[in-house]
Amino acid sequence: MTRYIDHQKMGRGRHVWLDSHFHFSFAEYYNPDNMNFGVLRVLNDDLVQPGTGFDTHPHKNMEIVSYVVEGELTHQDSMRNKRVLTRGQVQYMSAGTGVWHSEHNLGDKLLRFLQIWILPDRAGYEPDYGDHRFVWADRIDRWLPIASGSQESPAPIRVHSDINIKAALIQKGGSLELLTEQGRQTYLVLIEGAAVVGDIALVARDALEIVEENVAITASEDAHLIALEMAKED
Numbered sequence: 001m002t003r004y005i006d007h008q009k010m011g012r013g014r015h016v017w018l019d020s021h022f023h024f025s026f027a028e029y030y031n032p033d034n035m036n037f038g039v040l041r042v043l044n045d046d047l048v049q050p051g052t053g054f055d056t057h058p059h060k061n062m063e064i065v066s067y068v069v070e071g072e073l074t075h076q077d078s079m080r081n082k083r084v085l086t087r088g089q090v091q092y093m094s095a096g097t098g099v100w101h102s103e104h105n106l107g108d109k110l111l112r113f114l115q116i117w118i119l120p121d122r123a124g125y126e127p128d129y130g131d132h133r134f135v136w137a138d139r140i141d142r143w144l145p146i147a148s149g150s151q152e153s154p155a156p157i158r159v160h161s162d163i164n165i166k167a168a169l170i171q172k173g174g175s176l177e178l179l180t181e182q183g184r185q186t187y188l189v190l191i192e193g194a195a196v197v198g199d200i201a202l203v204a205r206d207a208l209e210i211v212e213e214n215v216a217i218t219a220s221e222d223a224h225l226i227a228l229e230m231a232k233e234d
Helices: none
Strands: 002-005 011-014 018-022 040-048 052-059 063-070 073-077 082-085 090-094 099-105 111-118 128-132 144-148 163-170 175-178 184-192 194-197 200-203 207-211 215-219 223-231
Touching: 002 200, 040 099, 040 184, 040 223, 063 073, 063 144, 073 090, 082 090, 090 144, 163 175, 163 215, 184 194, 194 223, 215 223
Parallel strands: none
Antiparallel strands: 002 207, 011 018, 018 040, 040 111, 052 099, 063 090, 063 111, 073 082, 073 099, 090 128, 144 163, 163 223, 175 215, 184 207, 184 223, 194 200, 194 215
16 A cells, blocks of 8 residues: 655644654644654654754654755764764664754755654663764665664664664666565655656655555656655554
């Protein structure tokens, strides 16, 4: 089963410094019928103006992954980590028993990043932070493993949840298969470009819910994607 999610019908958060598309209920967008997709609780597509950002705030018992699309993301937290990440790079934070952090755009260009929150397999983990500076070319016309809860996964980022996250850049005219086995489901987001999945045409920021189905993705333009595969919800 495949269900199309039109980005124009997503929740929105519009502020002077921030413009967000909310894939699931968040902040001023509340929809009791759209709280999560399996363990995927939040996926926000954030545009942050230069010189602004999310000031220091707390998190607890959540796995948080940030995927930078363009610009510079500066992260700082109560574990004394401070990092600057750029296009295609990823940071991970396990909030566990509690952590404070901030995320800012200290550059002179617009910052766009995906803010992803994942429900952990239990509460009370020790807070943790990591980031990975992926090579851009490693995702061209193939899936690049980013994060996983499986020790057997080649993904360099380990999360406390049954989920696998990967990204790809399919060049115009090319195709890539996305497998979702029995008992599993995938949330697929077209970050940039245009693509066709079956008879569904996707444009930037659109998404698909894919349940127990294998699909072929064909790039109408260069298509930058992220796929989050997890156990099927009951």
